[in-house]
Amino acid sequence: MKTDVPIVDARDLGKVYSPGTEAEVVALKDADLRIERGAFVAIMGPSGSGKSTLMNLIGCLDTPSTGTYRCDGVDVSTLDAEELAALRRDKIGFVFQTFHLLPRMTALENVAMPLVYARVAPAERERIATEALKAVGLGDRIGHRPNEMSGGQQQRVAIARALVNRPALLLADEPTGALDSKTGEEILSLFKRLRDDGHTVVIITHDAEVAAHADRTYVIRDGELHPEHAEAAA
């Protein structure tokens, strides 16, 4: 791994929906963002601020209309759906507000799912997924299904799933939004621990308290992204 390349390197990033029509929406304009390896960053903004658009771009779910985005050194602007999927598989681990676990699968199967697409052999998948579950403190729950677990446990399973491919970037979208505050604290301290282990973590949230756990916070409002201190200064 090249340590000098930032995990997230966005320059003048912009996204326009339905360009050239009456329904044209500028969701994001001229966003500059650089996140280096091992950082714990929060991106904060109210709903409708362009937060989700930015997350989709950083998460390689979407390509920008203007500007460039390099994800761990790879320029995403020219990639097709197949290549974006491969990039997500190799570089990004997603954690969602509503966990997005598959109800018919056990915790182990849920965690191992990304490895299926990475063509890891079944025995190896099981080993790696078990390790990931142990890392989030669920070593004793590998055979449980989502409906047999609490919300906090489900989110831990989701985090284990996000970690299982050893992604360059852990991208969490309102990871505590569906949890009570105590459980939310636990999840956030888990993220901090992961940061300490060398993972790069980006949390998208509307909640300043959640953002306060991060080492650095960006604020997004009306499609414009600023570092928090600049906002405070203004």
Add this chain to the structure above:
Amino acid sequence: MNFSDVIRTAVHALRGNWMRSVLTSLGVIIGVAAVIVMVSVGQGTQAEIDKMVSGLGSQRLDISPGSRRGPGGVRMSSSSYYTLTDGDVEAIREDIPEVQFVSGSLNGNTQIVYAENNWSSRWQGVQPDYFDINAWTIAEGEAFDAQDYSSAAKEVILGETVRRELFGDESAIGQTVRLGRVPFVVVGVLAPKGQGGWGQDQDDVMMVPMQTARRRLLGAMGLPPGAVMQIALTVTNADDLGYVQGEVESLLRQRHRLAPGAEDDFSVRNISEIVATRTATTRLMSLLLGAVASISLIVGGIGIMNIMLVSVTERIREIGLRMAVGAGPTDIRRQFLAEAMLLSLVGGALGIVIGVVGAVLVGRFGDLPVVLNAQVVGMAAGFSVATGLFFGYYPARKASLLDPIEALRQ
């Protein structure tokens, strides 16, 4: 995503909703089973016809008195109706070298009595070639010799059914029976032929020399002297059949002194023509049966497509998640295509089992001829694979083109 993972994921998804999967497969099960049963029955009927064709012979012509169009309402006396004679038979034999065998014949019904047993059957007054033309062989005793024919010997050869009815386990050869009031000596028994193409008992028959029939059995039917009721012939080479038919027609017109333009007073029938018509009809019927069965297979396929579309909609979040963790459009398409293929393959396999059992049962209890071959089963299997591919592709493609952002938001 490798092949075994694709299959494992598909099995997992289908098991999760197994009742729905079974019901969806049912469409294909019924379709494949219907194709197998229908095509087997169609082929069975075809085989039956083929058997009939070879039984009748495709080298054979039958000549009857009267025009092809029939008497046309004009009532004719029997003496003017029976226009064919011994002379015509001999002329055909002499003048047309392509003819292999030719025989005139007379026939009628009579009572045959042996001791206290009696039986009513059909007799044929025949010439020597008759046995070859109709593929009769003597199982017991011997055929008539030349002297029997020329001297109008009172001898008879029995068909197996007549022999059984009169003699049972006794030997018939050398015994005297009465046909009507005339005593005949049994000189031979025909080898049995069994049921004919139209279901009649071919062995319920007896043969006498033609001259004998003319003198002893025809009685007061009032046929002109030397008349025969039928002439049958075979050609050496089947390719000559059409040519010989023409030759026979012109020879008979000439012999009967028919003016140009006058209607034939006889008709030449080519049995294979009749059979060809019947074969074409049967083939059409098989095609229709197959088509109806295929429609049910298509309906089954539409059922699969329907359920797969529902499944894509229901599992849109799952699709979004899989895409987020790195599944490409190809992976998603393969997964849904595999589910559709599994439904149709399992349905096809069960359909083959049910279809084969059904065809066998129809053959045994349904009184229909059934021919079941590996080709039909293979075709049905191929059909079910094609159904899964064809009807599974659209939903799978639809799933693969979903936008992961939209899918995750659902």
